[in-house]
Amino acid sequence: MPLPARQEQYTFADVLAWDEGENIEIINGEAFMMATPSRIHQEISGELFRQLANFLEGKQCKVYPAPFGVRLFEQDGDSPENVDTVVEPDISVVCDRNKLDKHGCKGAPDLIVEILSPSTRRHDRLVKLNLYQRAGVREYWIVDPENKAVQVFTLDGGALKIREDYGLEDVAKVNVLDGCFIELSKVFSE
Numbered sequence: 001m002p003l004p005a006r007q008e009q010y011t012f013a014d015v016l017a018w019d020e021g022e023n024i025e026i027i028n029g030e031a032f033m034m035a036t037p038s039r040i041h042q043e044i045s046g047e048l049f050r051q052l053a054n055f056l057e058g059k060q061c062k063v064y065p066a067p068f069g070v071r072l073f074e075q076d077g078d079s080p081e082n083v084d085t086v087v088e089p090d091i092s093v094v095c096d097r098n099k100l101d102k103h104g105c106k107g108a109p110d111l112i113v114e115i116l117s118p119s120t121r122r123h124d125r126l127v128k129l130n131l132y133q134r135a136g137v138r139e140y141w142i143v144d145p146e147n148k149a150v151q152v153f154t155l156d157g158g159a160l161k162i163r164e165d166y167g168l169e170d171v172a173k174v175n176v177l178d179g180c181f182i183e184l185s186k187v188f189s190e
Helices: 012-017 039-056 121-135
Strands: 024-027 030-033 062-065 069-071 091-094 104-106 111-115 139-144 149-156 159-166 171-173 181-183
Touching: 012 024, 039 062, 039 091, 039 111, 039 181, 111 121, 121 139, 121 159, 149 171, 159 171
Parallel strands: 069 104, 111 139
Antiparallel strands: 024 030, 062 091, 091 111, 139 149, 149 159, 171 181
16 A cells, blocks of 8 residues: 655655664655565465575575565665665565675565565556566565465566466475475465
8 A cells, every 4th residue: 555645756765764663665766555464474474484494594595584675776876865666575585695785685686475465466466576577586476375376487588477386285496496396285284
């Protein structure tokens, strides 16, 4: 849900000034308040994070759960006032450690996972898909708790295209992490 409009656009400088604990994303200067996640959402997120973190232990890539700020289009030398897009994916995997700083990630993570909720369904499937595609995210998972399903998109020729649809009993392959598979029966255990 967008915040009330104001004359100028919101930027990363505003995010830095807001109270910690505010769940707000900024997309092209427009601020969106994020609802508190449900218990099921948190269980799914926790299990996905656990499986990814276990796989990545001792490896180059790092996994981060929300809240974790991702400044998709920030370039070296940009000031916070010039950054108009900051998102907080449910899970981010970053393999280039040079993209990490004290505020989160500068640039596109290798993998982003978004868990749908009734209030974010359209936003995650359209707005964020296009945003992540433009930023060059290599793999994007849309997790649907209601249908116990996962859609996996991979970057192909500059476009995020559906690669796989997985259900409750499937083992999902993480394409950007060689040898990583996620047991969805554990993710959708309820």
